Amino acid sequence: MAAPLTPGRPLELCAFWVGSTVYAIDVARVDEVLPRVVPLPVPGLPEHVEGVVHLQGATVPIVDLRRLLPTGTPPRTAKPKVVVAWLGRRRVGLRVDGLAGVQQFQEQDVAPPEKAEPAPVIGAVESRDGWWRLLDVKALLRRTPA
Amino acid sequence: MSPERPPAEFSSEATETAEVLGRSLLLLEAGPEDADPELLNAVFRHAHSLKGLASTFGQQRMAELAHAAEDLLDRLRLGKVRRTRAVLDLLLESVEVLRRLATDPAGPAREARALVRKLSRRDRGPERQVEDPLDRLELPPDMRRVLTEFEEHRLRETLRKGALVWQVEVQYPLETFDQELETLKARLHGAGELISTLPGPVAGSIDALAFLLLIGSAAGEEALQRAFAGSGARLRALGFRKARAEAGGLGVIEPPLEGGTAGQTLRVDIARLDGLIDAVGELRLIGEAIRSLSEARELSPRAWSAQLLREHRQLVRRLDILQESLLQARMVPLQQLFDRLQRLVRRMAREAGKDVVLEARGGEVQLDKRLVEELSDPLVHLVRNAIDHGVEPPGLREGRGKPRAGRLTLTADPLGGRVVLALADDGGGVDWARVREVAVQRGLLDPATAEAQGDRELQAILFHPGFSTAPAVSALSGRGVGLDVVKTNIAGLSGVIDVESREGEGTTFRITLPVTLATVRGLLVGVRGRVYALPLSSVLDIVALEPGKPGTTGGQTMVSVRGRAVPILRLAEVFGLSGHPGPRESVVVLGVAERRLGLVVDSLHGQRDLVTQSLGPRLGPVPGISGAAEVGQHHTVLVLDVGALLEEALRGPALLPVPA
Amino acid sequence: MGSLEAALAAFRYHPEEDVSGLIELPQSPLEPEPAARGEELQLLAFALGSDEYAVPLTAVTEILRARRLTEIPRARPPLLGILNLRGTITPVYDPCIRLGRATDPGPRAGPDCPPVPRPVRILVLRTLLGPAGLWVDRVRGVQRVRPEQLERPAGGPTGGVMGVIRHGGGTPRTVVDPEWLLR
Numbered sequence: 003m004a005a006p007l008t009p010g011r012p013l014e015l016c017a018f019w020v021g022s023t024v025y026a027i028d029v030a031r032v033d034e035v036l037p038r039v040v041p042l043p044v045p046g047l048p049e050h051v052e053g054v055v056h057l058q059g060a061t062v063p064i065v066d067l068r069r070l071l072p073t074g075t076p077p078r079t080a081k082p083k084v085v086v087a088w089l090g091r092r093r094v095g096l097r098v099d100g101l102a103g104v105q106q107f108q109e110q111d112v113a114p115p116e117k118a119e120p121a122p123v124i125g126a127v128e129s130r131d132g133w134w135r136l137l138d139v140k141a142l143l144r145r146t147p148a
Numbered sequence: 149m150s151p152e153r154p155p156a157e158f159s160s161e162a163t164e165t166a167e168v169l170g171r172s173l174l175l176l177e178a179g180p181e182d183a184d185p186e187l188l189n190a191v192f193r194h195a196h197s198l199k200g201l202a203s204t205f206g207q208q209r210m211a212e213l214a215h216a217a218e219d220l221l222d223r224l225r226l227g228k229v230r231r232t233r234a235v236l237d238l239l240l241e242s243v244e245v246l247r248r249l250a251t252d253p254a255g256p257a258r259e260a261r262a263l264v265r266k267l268s269r270r271d272r273g274p275e276r277q278v279e280d281p282l283d284r285l286e287l288p289p290d291m292r293r294v295l296t297e298f299e300e301h302r303l304r305e306t307l308r309k310g311a312l313v314w315q316v317e318v319q320y321p322l323e324t325f326d327q328e329l330e331t332l333k334a335r336l337h338g339a340g341e342l343i344s345t346l347p348g349p350v351a352g353s354i355d356a357l358a359f360l361l362l363i364g365s366a367a368g369e370e371a372l373q374r375a376f377a378g379s380g381a382r383l384r385a386l387g388f389r390k391a392r393a394e395a396g397g398l399g400v401i402e403p404p405l406e407g408g409t410a411g412q413t414l415r416v417d418i419a420r421l422d423g424l425i426d427a428v429g430e431l432r433l434i435g436e437a438i439r440s441l442s443e444a445r446e447l448s449p450r451a452w453s454a455q456l457l458r459e460h461r462q463l464v465r466r467l468d469i470l471q472e473s474l475l476q477a478r479m480v481p482l483q484q485l486f487d488r489l490q491r492l493v494r495r496m497a498r499e500a501g502k503d504v505v506l507e508a509r510g511g512e513v514q515l516d517k518r519l520v521e522e523l524s525d526p527l528v529h530l531v532r533n534a535i536d537h538g539v540e541p542p543g544l545r546e547g548r549g550k551p552r553a554g555r556l557t558l559t560a561d562p563l564g565g566r567v568v569l570a571l572a573d574d575g576g577g578v579d580w581a582r583v584r585e586v587a588v589q590r591g592l593l594d595p596a597t598a599e600a601q602g603d604r605e606l607q608a609i610l611f612h613p614g615f616s617t618a619p620a621v622s623a624l625s626g627r628g629v630g631l632d633v634v635k636t637n638i639a640g641l642s643g644v645i646d647v648e649s650r651e652g653e654g655t656t657f658r659i660t661l662p663v664t665l666a667t668v669r670g671l672l673v674g675v676r677g678r679v680y681a682l683p684l685s686s687v688l689d690i691v692a693l694e695p696g697k698p699g700t701t702g703g704q705t706m707v708s709v710r711g712r713a714v715p716i717l718r719l720a721e722v723f724g725l726s727g728h729p730g731p732r733e734s735v736v737v738l739g740v741a742e743r744r745l746g747l748v749v750d751s752l753h754g755q756r757d758l759v760t761q762s763l764g765p766r767l768g769p770v771p772g773i774s775g776a777a778e779v780g781q782h783h784t785v786l787v788l789d790v791g792a793l794l795e796e797a798l799r800g801p802a803l804l805p806v807p808a
Numbered sequence: 809m810g811s812l813e814a815a816l817a818a819f820r821y822h823p824e825e826d827v828s829g830l831i832e833l834p835q836s837p838l839e840p841e842p843a844a845r846g847e848e849l850q851l852l853a854f855a856l857g858s859d860e861y862a863v864p865l866t867a868v869t870e871i872l873r874a875r876r877l878t879e880i881p882r883a884r885p886p887l888l889g890i891l892n893l894r895g896t897i898t899p900v901y902d903p904c905i906r907l908g909r910a911t912d913p914g915p916r917a918g919p920d921c922p923p924v925p926r927p928v929r930i931l932v933l934r935t936l937l938g939p940a941g942l943w944v945d946r947v948r949g950v951q952r953v954r955p956e957q958l959e960r961p962a963g964g965p966t967g968g969v970m971g972v973i974r975h976g977g978g979t980p981r982t983v984v985d986p987e988w989l990l991r
Binding site: 027030091124136138 | 827
């Protein structure tokens, strides 16, 4: 169901820090951003899933992206957050080191990813404050942590 | 460069940080002249984060203002600027403008520029800095870091009274150190005050633990030596660093504390250390067993495997215990939070021109350190609410026939897998009519259906962002009371908050937090071969049941305990347990508020620290049982629900059957 | 640039996007999907008395040797008692009651309970309300069946019975939905 690449179609991204790298996802995925959560552990979940949190009646798993992506030190001003993102018809909470901003781009602004990119990144854009890597969250969550 | 409209999440985070900054400044203002170094640090940090946040999102004007404020605060915390009214006013004004800039970057441009100028000018000048005597005390910085606020206060008091602070290095054997410390305290009585017990340098042998004690005493070295006689302790009075006079009249101040309250260090209760040391000892034994197994030549391969497997099982068990103990080490009592709230209540009440007293119960309940920290903000908020808007001014209270002093009651009740924290005030209660009115005004309620809204709907409105019934913004609360922030904080802990209010009588906020671990001290009792646990805080007395003594009064069997008639309940009967009572039954007298109940049990099995757990969502409420706890290895006991048992004694068995 | 186009399209959010294989929370195994794709069904088979049953293997987190449970006072059947599994309290139930079988197990908890026969096991299942245990007389093992070998009741699953397996003669095995069994 791929839509053709139309140069005019904007791509609005929401970016966040995981370690010392900034990743970005489609802002349409972002449902809300939670300041701090203490997830309830549930037995039988994979390791990178910390537990679940109940949001407005729904059960949302919390995934620590810091366990799935290369580490590094986030900037001192970053405040850890949980980005509640839509994946299909479910929501997943993504624990990140801090928000990096929201910005709109054009599809042609997307540069291809680096060859040695360790994370599932489909490309990168140059934002006001640096390079943001477009993160394929679905691919990331299909992997199991090393 | 005119800043474009900032993204929503920046605005909300910036506003939040500015709010926290504002509140901290107010606390600073309301506090004593030689301000709490922790508070000063916190204020500085908030300004710093605000600056960082603004820069990240390209909000130049805001970053500049925040930077100027941060600079001034830095000088303030280092003592280079005195904490005067003028300085605080300037800072508070800056916070106001920062708040506005968070959502409207172009708006207060002129004011921002003016403030930046004023803030930068506000530093030079030979203002005498107010010194914290503790800074000059020869305390090593890492020791200073782990002291609690209370301990610092005791140290300051010691110095103020002209007494000395002594540092004592002492070692006690592993087996008996807790008794030795108790004995020491008794011996010191009169001669000095044991202010702090800290981990000391490495002990001389593995069977001993070393401590560093801080003692305040005016009694002199001889008296102290007597108290420590025979323990081989080394005493040293702590001296003072010389203050160096510098040009401009600035003294040297120790670098301020890093890390603040949330710091990475954790004070662990000595009894816990005990348990951890034991666990490690056992692991060593297993290590030994495995080593000798490696040398066992006489075993057949099969026997050898079996033995190895056995040791492995033991190892896993011990590691489980160690892990559990370490988890428990993260638990801290709520008391420290309660103490802090007590201090805040005094300040806030004074500021608000009201008379308010805080009573707290349940401070001994222990929760994970992080949870206790996260609870601080919402509770402070609720307390401020209660003082500002809940409790009426003394004159009005008298007019209503209430005592002049308003009463806030803070309670913590662990129930299996939940902790319920309640803050109740005996003020005027929520004016639901006014809530309706404001809700309609704000467009939160449809005027047509407003009347029909029940308590639950109105409650939800109370927690709605930006809702406030206070027409004037109170200085203490800053902007309209954000109960929504409280709710968000609690939700972040997977908890819920609700409110109950009776007009003219008061309001109670109840926070229910699911906690996987909560520790409670329990009494173990035996009934017909089963063991149950009772929360020790509800146990008032234990007496032997004299056969033939119970009499019936008004349908209830009673027993006399220390001259008072107490209704009794036979747990075996309540729980439908068959079998025969033991030869010597006991009556455990339980009490909650004014009510008493004597629970008849077959045997007593001592006191334990219990880690209580929920019975799980599936079972739902089980009448008479509040949760489960593990006692010893893999032995689970049920924790009795004293309140429910009291009800049963009054009304007969619960109507609720145990859900299947 | 073709692959980047495709990648970008997948990058963008769409409610109907393919999210198979991602984190799954414990779901009711009544979801028909695996069977619908023609994949094998894996079942955990057990016996209650002389009757044979099975539950989808995905629902089973552990199989324990039966042990004495902690008694819940005034508990009503089918609750037999609770177990503390590595820190989580897990209630254990007698499945016979829900399945309409005659049963008189006697107490399984408390000091009066009779010794437990050796083959008895506790199946720990995951359900929407958390883990729960089933007390069974004997575990037969894992059985793999193709979806067509499972005779579904006409008109879809009813009363929690997902179907019956009759192949190979012998006693028919009733496949049950754990959520229903433990409601």
